[in-house]
Amino acid sequence: xxxxxxxxxxxxxxxxxxxxxxxxxxxxxxxxxxxxxxxxxxxxxxxxxxxxxxxxxxxxxxxxxxxxxxxxxxxxxxxxxxxxxxxxxxxxxxxxxxxxxxxxxxxxxxxxxxxxxxxxxxxxxxxxxxxxxxxxxxxxxxxxxxxxxxxxxxxxxxxxxxxxxxxxxxxxxxxxxxxxxxxxxxxxxxxxxxxxxxxxxxxxxxxxxxxxxxxxxxxxxxxxxxxxxxxxxxxxxxxxxxxxxxxxxxxxxxxxxxxxxxxxxxxxxxxxxxxxxxxxxxxxxxxxxxxxxxxxxxxxxxxxxxxxxxxxxxxxxxxxxxxxxxxxxxxxxxxxxxxxxxxxxxxxxxxxxxxxxxxxxxxxxxxxxxxxxxxxxxxxxxxxx
Amino acid sequence: xxxxxxxxxxxxxxxxxxxxxxxxxxxxxxxxxxxxxxxxxxxxxxxxxxxxxxxxxxxxxxxxxxxxxxxxxxxxxxxxxxxxxxxxxxxxxxxxxxxxxxxxxxxxxxxxxxxxxxxxxxxxxxxxxxxxxxxxxxxxxxxxxxxxxxxxxxxxxxxxxxxxxxxxxxxxxxxxxxxxxxxxxxxxxxxxxxxxxxxxxxxxxxxxxxxxxxxxxxxxxxxxxxxxxxxxxxxxxxxxxxxxxxxxxxxxxxxxxxxxxxxxxxxxxxxxxxxxxxxxxxxxxxxxxxxxxxxxxxxxxxxxxxxxxxxxxxxxxxxxxxxxxxxxxxxxxxxxxxxxxxxxxxxxxxxxxxxxxxxxxxxxxxxxxxxxxxxxxxxxxxxxx
Numbered sequence: 001x002x003x004x005x006x007x008x009x010x011x012x013x014x015x016x017x018x019x020x021x022x023x024x025x026x027x028x029x030x031x032x033x034x035x036x037x038x039x040x041x042x043x044x045x046x047x048x049x050x051x052x053x054x055x056x057x058x059x060x061x062x063x064x065x066x067x068x069x070x071x072x073x074x075x076x077x078x079x080x081x082x083x084x085x086x087x088x089x090x091x092x093x094x095x096x097x098x099x100x101x102x103x104x105x106x107x108x109x110x111x112x113x114x115x116x117x118x119x120x121x122x123x124x125x126x127x128x129x130x131x132x133x134x135x136x137x138x139x140x141x142x143x144x145x146x147x148x149x150x151x152x153x154x155x156x157x158x159x160x161x162x163x164x165x166x167x168x169x170x171x172x173x174x175x176x177x178x179x180x181x182x183x184x185x186x187x188x189x190x191x192x193x194x195x196x197x198x199x200x201x202x203x204x205x206x207x208x209x210x211x212x213x214x215x216x217x218x219x220x221x222x223x224x225x226x227x228x229x230x231x232x233x234x235x236x237x238x239x240x241x242x243x244x245x246x247x248x249x250x251x252x253x254x255x256x257x258x259x260x261x262x263x264x265x266x267x268x269x270x271x272x273x274x275x276x277x278x279x280x281x282x283x284x285x286x287x288x289x290x291x292x293x294x295x296x297x298x299x300x301x302x303x304x305x306x307x308x309x310x311x312x313x314x315x316x317x318x319x320x321x322x323x324x325x326x327x328x329x330x331x332x333x334x335x336x337x338x339x340x341x342x343x344x345x346x347x348x349x350x351x352x353x354x355x356x357x358x359x360x361x362x363x364x365x366x367x368x369x370x371x372x373x374x375x376x377x378x379x380x381x382x383x384x385x
Numbered sequence: 386x387x388x389x390x391x392x393x394x395x396x397x398x399x400x401x402x403x404x405x406x407x408x409x410x411x412x413x414x415x416x417x418x419x420x421x422x423x424x425x426x427x428x429x430x431x432x433x434x435x436x437x438x439x440x441x442x443x444x445x446x447x448x449x450x451x452x453x454x455x456x457x458x459x460x461x462x463x464x465x466x467x468x469x470x471x472x473x474x475x476x477x478x479x480x481x482x483x484x485x486x487x488x489x490x491x492x493x494x495x496x497x498x499x500x501x502x503x504x505x506x507x508x509x510x511x512x513x514x515x516x517x518x519x520x521x522x523x524x525x526x527x528x529x530x531x532x533x534x535x536x537x538x539x540x541x542x543x544x545x546x547x548x549x550x551x552x553x554x555x556x557x558x559x560x561x562x563x564x565x566x567x568x569x570x571x572x573x574x575x576x577x578x579x580x581x582x583x584x585x586x587x588x589x590x591x592x593x594x595x596x597x598x599x600x601x602x603x604x605x606x607x608x609x610x611x612x613x614x615x616x617x618x619x620x621x622x623x624x625x626x627x628x629x630x631x632x633x634x635x636x637x638x639x640x641x642x643x644x645x646x647x648x649x650x651x652x653x654x655x656x657x658x659x660x661x662x663x664x665x666x667x668x669x670x671x672x673x674x675x676x677x678x679x680x681x682x683x684x685x686x687x688x689x690x691x692x693x694x695x696x697x698x699x700x701x702x703x704x705x706x707x708x709x710x711x712x713x714x715x716x717x718x719x720x721x722x723x724x725x726x727x728x729x730x731x732x733x734x735x736x737x738x739x740x741x742x743x744x745x746x747x748x749x750x751x752x753x754x755x756x757x758x759x760x761x762x763x764x765x766x767x768x769x770x
Contacts, residue, residue, distance in 0.1 A: 121638040121639065179624070180624075181619050181622040184624070188651075189606045189650070192603055192606065198583055214577075218578055221570075221577065225570045230566075230567040233565070233566035234565055234567070236566070239677065251405075255580065258674070259569050261566040261570050266577070269577075290638075292624065
């Protein structure tokens with residue numbers, strides 16, 4: 001088999017899902033993509049958890065738009081570090097997101113209108129609960145690995161303690177055990193941009209036929225700055241002016257786009273505001289803010305991670321100032337305090353937080369080697385049964 | 386004399402001021418505060434240049450509101466590092482600002498309406514030209530020192546090359562020879578928040594009786610994040626919840642203020658939006674973006690600073706990630722390349738960019754010692770004439 005074997009499905013769940021907030025979802029859909037094949041022992045499954053603006057569509061060309069390539073296609077696929085010739089890989093769009101799973105744009109069964117502002121606040125832990133039900137439905141008792149970058153890494157960590165016996169390996173990339181005040185501050189600015197957009201209509205903009213486009217655009221612009229390293233921005237744009245070839249390189253003395261970096265940010269913001277849902281942006285940034293597994297243990301992350309049984313791979317990137325290596329080292333320390341098995345790699349990469357999505361030889365080399373080891377363990381287990 | 390001897394005046398200039406953009410201001414006012422007394426030789430004058438949101442009101446209680454203390458009151462005054470018992474200190478509100486000097490809120494003599502969006506883009510170099518005319522008017526041929534922090538430091542640098550013979554000492558604090566792509570990116574987000582506020586009305590909001598409050602608020606919030614260090618934010622707020630004493634410390638699961646850092650940022654943004662002008666925000670951030678003295682010298686800062694004659698004091702702060710010490714070292718290197726006299730201090734302070742406004746023993750100690758040296762030079766000169 002060297003096909004990606006992509007299968008996209010929408011799975012409906014009828015049992016109410018109680019949420020951390022006290023609310024519950026009476027029933028819900030999850031959009032899921034799978035790649036590769038689940039083996040007979042059902043022990044080669046890898047769950048990929050997405051971050052803020054990604055989705056179930058992890059690898060390969062989308063079934064409905066061949067030009068839409070999965071967001072982690074360089075990591076997942078036949079012959080890739082997470083090799084779909086060996087592993088059965090699952091991508092799932094989280095609750096509250098805007099790519100088909102139940103979220104603010106879905107119809108609220110009570111009001112028969114889109115949920116909008118009435119969609120409940122969801123947390124990383126809630127997502128894990130929903131993902132666990134998905135695993136049940138797919139017949140997966142224990143994942144070979146749960147894996148994610150950034151917010152996805154938080155989900156992997158949460159899995160390791162919410163369902164310790166269901167995760168053999170936990171792969172946490174460019175993540176953090178909790179947001180810093182500065183991280184929260186950036187999220188707060190982004191949310192305020194959306195909340196103060198007159199087209200937001202208190203979250204119920206769908207029925208007005210508008211979207212808070214300028215709020216979303218600003219949210220994305222500020223977010224984007226935090227995804228890149230300062231050096232990376234300097235390298236990519238520096239103080240280059242945005243000019244047609246041969247045009248004057250004198251300043252224009254205006255507030256229009258003048259520098260290349262402005263053009264880039266506006267473009268990113270514009271593009272984002274055409275496809276992403278503002279309520280989802282609020283929900284997912286809040287899930288980031290709230291994640292703090294040590295909170296119930298007086299801030300002691302070691303105690304919070306005590307009951308994990310998985311082996312861990314933790315990876316950070318030197319120029320990531322959003323979730324700096326220091327934050328990953330906190331996770332590593334807490335795991336070591338518990339004598340958990342952990343492999344830690346700090347990758348010297350120039351691309352800031354975004355590095356986890358990019359194709360870097362050393363980074364992918366480590367991921368590849370780690371998943372080869374996982375596969376050997378699976379083989380051994382199959383051989384011994 | 387141990388009085389501050391504050392004198393506030395509005396000085397009118399009739400000669401048209403040609404600007405870098407090619408536009409000109411036909412006539413204009415500058416609001417000025419002076420402290421201390423100009424000596425008979427007129428060689429004890431210190432010009433204080435302000436940054437984004439400050440004004441002419443540098444020291445002491447404001448004449449019209451005793452509770453309004455000058456923005457650099459810990460630095461300037463009787464017995465302070467810049468001792469007004471010895472020096473004649475001048476604070477001037479820059480053109481385009483919103484504290485009384487001619488700016489977007491002023492009446493455009495051509496249209497008889499507020500300038501609004503028609504106020505010309507002004508640059509650091511333009512401000513220096515206006516300040517030079519002010520110096521002429523005040524009878525100051527050569528400043529004992531031109532001094533500023535952040536954007537104020539850029540003005541001091543510009544003085545040293547635009548009027549080399551008129552600056553004995555140049556004091557550049559928490560500044561940079563030019564904005565980085567990341568610096569520009571943050572400014573661009575702030576400007577876009579203002580430009581996309583429906584109450585902005587293309588910059589001519591005055592006649593609608595509104596101000597783009599939510600845009601200004603967002604601009605300030607994002608700015609504020611860059612003024613503090615991450616560690617400082619962690620120290621001040623951490624992940625503390627914003628709660629009344631004795632209230633539950635459970636999450637509220639909402640998008641309202643939840644964390645203390647959110648409350649702080651909203652408060653800062655709200656406060657700012659009540660007193661600052663949005664067009665001024667656009668103008669001053671653009672002046673920051675455009676400043677790049679090396680630009681006319683193929684990016685060679687050493688050549689750009691070649692004709693300076695002043696002695697320099699350059700100060701940076703270890704946790705300032707907006708204009709990091711590295712940026713100050715670029716200035717120092719360029720000065721040394723020219724064999725200019727420069728004293729450089731890198732202060733280990735936790736408060737990020739804002740540190741230049743705070744009372745830090747080592748920082749103020751260096752400033753004090755340096756100004757004592759300046760005064761000795763003045764005394765010597767007076768003695769020898």
